Amino acid sequence: MTTHLHPRSMTWLAVCAIAAVAGCATPAAAPAPDYDAMAQTMLRNSFRPQGQATLERLEQDPLQRACSAETPPAADVIRRLEARELASVKPPSDGRYLGDWREGEKLAQNGRGMTWSDPAGVANGGNCYNCHELSKAEIAYGTLGPSLHQYGKLRGVADPSSAVAAPIVQYTWGKLYNAKAYNACSVMPRFGEAHVLTVKQMQDLMALLLDPASPVNK
Amino acid sequence: MKIFIAAALVASGTVAFAQSSSEAIAQYRAMLADGNPAELWETKGEALWKEPRGPKKASLQRCDLGQGAGVVKSAFTQMPRFFTDTDRVQDLESRLLTCMQELQGFDAAEIAKTPFGKGEQVTLESLVAWIASESRGLQFSLPQAHPKEKDMYEAGKRVFFFRSGPYDFSCASCHGQEGKRIRMQELPNLTTQKGATAAFGAWPAYRVSNGELWTLQRRMADCFRQQRFPYPGFTSDATVALGTYLGVTARGGASIAPSLAR
Numbered sequence: 001m002t003t004h005l006h007p008r009s010m011t012w013l014a015v016c017a018i019a020a021v022a023g024c025a026t027p028a029a030a031p032a033p034d035y036d037a038m039a040q041t042m043l044r045n046s047f048r049p050q051g052q053a054t055l056e057r058l059e060q061d062p063l064q065r066a067c068s069a070e071t072p073p074a075a076d077v078i079r080r081l082e083a084r085e086l087a088s089v090k091p092p093s094d095g096r097y098l099g100d101w102r103e104g105e106k107l108a109q110n111g112r113g114m115t116w117s118d119p120a121g122v123a124n125g126g127n128c129y130n131c132h133e134l135s136k137a138e139i140a141y142g143t144l145g146p147s148l149h150q151y152g153k154l155r156g157v158a159d160p161s162s163a164v165a166a167p168i169v170q171y172t173w174g175k176l177y178n179a180k181a182y183n184a185c186s187v188m189p190r191f192g193e194a195h196v197l198t199v200k201q202m203q204d205l206m207a208l209l210l211d212p213a214s215p216v217n218k
Numbered sequence: 219m220k221i222f223i224a225a226a227l228v229a230s231g232t233v234a235f236a237q238s239s240s241e242a243i244a245q246y247r248a249m250l251a252d253g254n255p256a257e258l259w260e261t262k263g264e265a266l267w268k269e270p271r272g273p274k275k276a277s278l279q280r281c282d283l284g285q286g287a288g289v290v291k292s293a294f295t296q297m298p299r300f301f302t303d304t305d306r307v308q309d310l311e312s313r314l315l316t317c318m319q320e321l322q323g324f325d326a327a328e329i330a331k332t333p334f335g336k337g338e339q340v341t342l343e344s345l346v347a348w349i350a351s352e353s354r355g356l357q358f359s360l361p362q363a364h365p366k367e368k369d370m371y372e373a374g375k376r377v378f379f380f381r382s383g384p385y386d387f388s389c390a391s392c393h394g395q396e397g398k399r400i401r402m403q404e405l406p407n408l409t410t411q412k413g414a415t416a417a418f419g420a421w422p423a424y425r426v427s428n429g430e431l432w433t434l435q436r437r438m439a440d441c442f443r444q445q446r447f448p449y450p451g452f453t454s455d456a457t458v459a460l461g462t463y464l465g466v467t468a469r470g471g472a473s474i475a476p477s478l479a480r
Binding site for chain 1: 365369372373374376377380381382383384385386387388391392395397398399400401402403405442444446447448449455456457459
């Protein structure tokens, strides 16, 4: 938040002063208000820290700033943002892409974490069912994201460790790690990049999506 | 009454999965049309409005909610609005704080710092419920003639689309598209008149999930919590700006507040 406040009244006073010097009694039309600066000032003055939710959370990075308008940014801006986010994706430190789908299912169900009412230091949930359909058995799923039912099966992943599956496995890791690498203004959080989920947690979610034994692929 | 409500919830709960959650909520509303528990808050609120209270032992009957001193009818559907005496745009909760301080001698800043559901915040809940009920069925018609009202609308729109925090969420992340839901909870698209009316126009509401009456301020604070944002000050500018954006977007829609919500 680097935008500074330019109260309209101050600008107005300046205009009046100049007008007075120039010998005209009435000021010229007031300049158009800077609503962006106004909103920034309001945000800065309206929130207080609570629990783990500090005021730093209101400081936008360039991607968040670019994706905060009513309409999406221009195509070249999107390309630049996506390239920058893609460069942040780190493959799993131990080289393993898939963990345990059972743990992944638990994580997908869990929507807790990082609010001011969540205790700090407790592992965050994956929030997956909040927005996606996954296992058919869970009917209480959200629709903000696309259905991921049969995610691996539909993409022909019979053996996730095979060379032929590598591109889809690596893409899926990238999507979980940083969804913005593929869609700059995606609604999906950057789970790896923003340190919401650990490598182990993402491996378990990978298994939920790609393991042929996972209920997602039944 | 409590038993009846519990029975209604159990009955509606079983059908909630068989049909959309909005239909289930509509069913609660129909079943409780003659007995929305919010009425308890409304009755209390009317009594509190007239009762001499606070260090000055005065009632709120001279409080100006924008329609002239003491006029309650149609005040709710025309707020937030600009007030000359305070030189700022205020929502209903903010304006009530001004009146409680000026007329009754309460410390507005102290009440703003009080957690929801405690102390004088409980008084505010009841007052808001009653004042909203006095505009039930009326169309939202927030004024936008004053430059500061226009400022609040424009800033509020920007707050609505402001993405930040560890999850990159804005209000628009959940409330900017048509026909979406989180789990089974349907999400109104607050950028449309229909969606803004359904959401902005429904609060204050009696929440069947916890048996409390929530004002719009409280509803918005919980949205910010789930957005993983820090805590929005009670009646802070960002919340009043958001309320202005939603209220102006809801223009022409009819108020059903206090309503029933999940």
